[in-house]
């Protein structure tokens with residue numbers, strides 16, 4: 001098969017760059033020499049303005065779990081549009097969504113509906129500070145929780161490699177302590193350090209790191225963090241923006257059997273529509289305004305379009321949970337097993353991490369267990385592989401500091417084409 005090209009996208013990108021900084025509305029969307037432009041999508045496929053069809057393993061950075069353009073969700077949305085799209089006054093559907101989520105999410109006694117992942121994690125930190133009357137927070141190197149001041153220290157995703165963004169006050173950054181993932185002793189020493197002692201309000205963690213490649217928590221790691229936070233009156237926040245409703249219906253919390261104090265959700269919840277949740281114990285969540293004194297507000301929060309999308313997504317996930325989760329995991333396992341065989345046959349130093357419907361390949365002979373192991377992998381090989389895969393019609397996120405995702409719509413034909421593309425890409429990468 002000849003390589004596909006993106007000539008029209010180049011022209012569209014040049015035009016976009018004149019009015020949009022960097023030509024994109026979120027930095028991870030850019031890659032060299034220019035990103036492709038998408039006209040439409042369906043199931044596991046993206047259709048570019050150049051007339052190319054791509055098998056999508058980015059899926060809105062993990063959002064589109066049920067595949068693009070899900071007809072059932074679409075038809076509910078269409079009928080909601082006819083009834084109105086923004087009321088800014090309570091609707092019955094919001095209560096219904098909160099009731100359903102409180103049954104699914106282990107820590108959720110109360111829920112506040114928001115719009116984006118960043119909003120949910122930002123308010124989880126604010127409420128943790130107010131609840132504990134402490135100021136500092138701990139996050140993990142390579143952990144990504146959104147593009148705002150509290151959490152951009154040593155963040156992952158598009159911010160990987162930066163200490164913290166320009167424009168953030170050092171006073172603000174100094175309240176955020178970063179520690180390496182999968183290293184309980186480092187965490188303990190930070191908590192016990194005299195300078196921090198009794199001033200750590202919360203620990204925010206992606207239970208499975210998905211923004212610095214894909215990194216799994218080692219045995220007992222999350223359990224130990226749960227114990228330490230309880231012992232030290234620190235609020236434990238699971239950022240389940242990626243893992244929520246994807247790793248299991250009840251997210252990583254259900255998957256690993258650990259109940260945090262607060263948890264944040266987005267992405268899969270709306271299958272691509274903008275909606276997020278902050279969930280937690282009644283005691284902590286009651287602090288939110290208007291009852292409590294922690295201010296959190298948004299014009300678009302709980303808008304009927306996003307809530308309708310979430311209700312339908314959850315209805316599908318709940319009804320078919322015994323089919324959906326095993327199937328996506330099987331599809332992922334099959335792909336990963338074939339990739340492992342491929343790298344072994346070609347004698348390529350590579351490590352593949354995977355869990356549930358997520359996977360990532362790293363060009364390294366080491367175990368990939370934290371940000372530094374990803375950073376020391378061969379990132380040039382990765383980008384070379386990315387470009388060849390794209391030319392063969394397979395789109396994975398354009399960075400080793402991201403994760404590849406499988407949807408319920410990826411089928412045998414997709415897998416075959418994908419493996420053919422990897423075969424070519426890995427053979428070429430090896431020669432460099």
Ligand SMILES: Cc1ncc(COP(=O)(O)O)c(C=O)c1O
Nearest residue numbers: 116117118144145146239241242
């Ligand atoms: C784990 C995690 N938390 C928070 C966020 C921020 O979400 P949003 O981009 O919707 O603000 C992301 C985004 O990728 C994420 O992966």
